[in-house]
Amino acid sequence: AEKYMQRNSTIEGRTEFILSDMLENGQINQEDFDEAIDTQNGALYMKAKSMAIADDEDLKFSAWDFASLMSGAHAPLNWAVEVARGTPEEIGPFTPASRTIKGAMGLLGVDWDRHPMNLEGRLRESVGLHAFDQWDDYRVDRMLSNMGATGEITVDQMLRAQIEREGDAYNEAIKKANFEFGIGAMGSLIGMPAKAYPEGEYLQKSLKDDYQRAWAKTEETGNYDFVNNFNDQHPEYEGRLALWKSSEERMRSFLVDNIWDM
Structure with a gap:
């Protein structure tokens, strides 16, 4: 129980971090943020919590284990409930073994999500x-x-891949994401969490304070030069902000930026 409480605290901390990101990026307002933090419940908080768990496979495995222990194996019933609620997208993997298989394949460089032998994946996509x-x-x-x-790809390649969902950069990102997932999944399986954030994750998060200061000065003075200068100096941060945008919003931002640069 103590071990689970420690892990849950970690989940809560990362959930708050994601909510802070959403607030800073204009995805939610201060009132929504305060309510989510105070109640630690509701659609917004649960969405951020799901993203925190998805961001760290060690946390996901622990949360799944605990939920399974408390509720038993009633997967079909849970699927029916999600469909009835109008949230079928929240139907998770059919079995805990699905995570293990995906993780093992990821370590081997196999994109299991798109592999023809992944019958569960094909079934899920068919519905x-x-x-x-x-x-x-x-x-x-x-x-x-x-x-x-990290400069492994250009900002243009990054934004195009996020929009077009194809190409060399996109395929390499899939490979890296699967490998990272595999490390966490295998570590959780043997009871040895092995989460290691990529260098780029640290670099992007280190820019968060600079981004906040730029917006604070802009709001204080009404001068958008502070934000514009930050964007000019760190165009790669757009990739971080794009995590919270829809495909249409990404395309609109990309087109505006390219027209502005002409």
Whole structure:
């Protein structure tokens, strides 16, 4: 019980971090943020919590184990409930073994989500679900953001891959995201958490304070030069901000930036 409480505290901390990101990026307002933090419940908080768990496979495995222990194996009933609620996208992998298989394949460099032998993935896609879970795209976009931060790919390649969902940069991000997933999944399986954030993750998060200061000065003075200068100096941060945008919003931002630069 003590071990679970420690892990849950970690989940709560990362959930708050994601909510802070959403607030700073204009995805939610201060009132929504305060309510989510105070109540630690509701659609917004649970969405951020799901993203925190998806971002760290060690946490996901622990949360799944605890939920399974408390509720038993009633997967079909849970699926029916999600469909009835109008949230079928929240139907997770059919079995805990699905995570183990995906993790093992990821370590071997196999894109299991798209592999023809992945019958569960093909079945999920046939009914309009993601091959593994609703955070499939998020993991890849996050890795693209990290790759852009380290200079492994250009900002243009990063943004195009996030929008077009194809190409060399996109495929490499899938490979890296799967490998990272595999490390966490295998570590959790043997009881030895092995989460290691990529260099790009640290670089992007280190820019968070600078981004906040730029916006604070802009709001204080009404001068957008502070934000514009930050964007000019750190165009790669757009990849981080894009994690919270829809495909349409990404395309609109990309087109505006390119027209502005002409």
